[in-house]
Amino acid sequence: MKEDRTAENQNRPNPQRIMHMASAFYESCVLFAATDLGLFDVINEAGNADAETVASAKGLSSRGTRLLLDACVAVGLLRKEDDQYHNTDEAAAFLVSGQPGDLSRALRYNRDVYPAWGKLAELVRSGEPVERPQIHLGEDPQRTQAFVHAMHGRAMAIGQAVVPLLELGECSQLLDIGGGSGAYSMLIAQRFPGLSSTVIDLPGILEVSRTLVDGLGLSDRVQCLDGDYHTFDFPGGNDAVIIFGVLHQEGPESILDILKRAHASLNPGGRIYILDMMTDATRCNPPFSALFAVNMALTKEEGWVFADTEMITWLTEAGFQNPTCQSLQPPMPHWLATATK
Numbered sequence: 001m002k003e004d005r006t007a008e009n010q011n012r013p014n015p016q017r018i019m020h021m022a023s024a025f026y027e028s029c030v031l032f033a034a035t036d037l038g039l040f041d042v043i044n045e046a047g048n049a050d051a052e053t054v055a056s057a058k059g060l061s062s063r064g065t066r067l068l069l070d071a072c073v074a075v076g077l078l079r080k081e082d083d084q085y086h087n088t089d090e091a092a093a094f095l096v097s098g099q100p101g102d103l104s105r106a107l108r109y110n111r112d113v114y115p116a117w118g119k120l121a122e123l124v125r126s127g128e129p130v131e132r133p134q135i136h137l138g139e140d141p142q143r144t145q146a147f148v149h150a151m152h153g154r155a156m157a158i159g160q161a162v163v164p165l166l167e168l169g170e171c172s173q174l175l176d177i178g179g180g181s182g183a184y185s186m187l188i189a190q191r192f193p194g195l196s197s198t199v200i201d202l203p204g205i206l207e208v209s210r211t212l213v214d215g216l217g218l219s220d221r222v223q224c225l226d227g228d229y230h231t232f233d234f235p236g237g238n239d240a241v242i243i244f245g246v247l248h249q250e251g252p253e254s255i256l257d258i259l260k261r262a263h264a265s266l267n268p269g270g271r272i273y274i275l276d277m278m279t280d281a282t283r284c285n286p287p288f289s290a291l292f293a294v295n296m297a298l299t300k301e302e303g304w305v306f307a308d309t310e311m312i313t314w315l316t317e318a319g320f321q322n323p324t325c326q327s328l329q330p331p332m333p334h335w336l337a338t339a340t341k
Helices: 001-009 018-036 039-048 051-056 064-073 091-095 106-117 122-128 139-167 183-192 202-214 252-265 287-299 308-317
Strands: 076-082 084-087 173-176 197-199 223-227 238-244 266-276 320-328 335-340
Touching: 001 018, 001 183, 001 223, 018 039, 018 064, 018 106, 039 051, 039 064, 039 122, 051 064, 064 076, 064 084, 084 091, 084 106, 106 139, 106 287, 122 266, 122 287, 139 183, 139 202, 173 183, 183 202, 197 202, 202 223, 223 320, 238 252, 252 266, 252 308, 308 320, 308 335
Parallel strands: 173 197, 173 238, 197 223, 238 266
Antiparallel strands: 076 084, 266 335, 320 335
């Protein structure tokens, strides 16, 4: 009987995964707070430090700092030896400002949408975004600046993996539709010295972008052109077009319209590259893409994630030839589609 009860207990559903999901935001908030406060930077500069040293360097409370540092140890972002805290290899590579793999700015986007996720039930009831997208698209200068810098950080990290996959060696003119901070155009310009790029986005976005482009000394080869890509007449004569991280904000009709106008802007033989989150035909896999669809719906009226098969269909309907679409290698969660004119 005892063996039967043991087997029965083993076959019962385990609540552990559900309980972990219910508290997963604990870890997110520890990451956001430690990054925002610059704790990893202080420890990096010192090599190792106790809680009092870190608190003093940032003007924080000793108690609060110790609690946060211990939580960072608990989730594997720091190591602790004799009250001295050390960055893990992971934190040193990705959470220290100025490092080649620095993700600290990119994480601010996740932090900023965190309040919207708390209103998910409201989205489901109404079908409408819980936050007006105009707030970070120029209406609120401070939110816009924070948004552009966060997107710039994400794009610079993503671009390191994506730009080497682009066949642009024979191209001289690139059109970057909805290019945001201009990060992808800047990385492309650095990799392909014979290429110039035109970045199209809203005036409030490009006000910040121009500063970033100037900061890298690329303003002679990366032009920022104010315009709403929904209605803007794309300039012609392009050897390539990129649309990176844009189309998940648009409905099917808008996507097809953008692709048709992108096709018209290309020279014969020109190539289009589309980088975005996508799912398979089920709309449920990969899981991160399905969750990202919810994320976009929380802040955009048409926000979603489309299937790779839909992208192939739209490219074909827009007049492109030989469309392909493939998921990128982990840890990249994106898909890359390409086609030619």
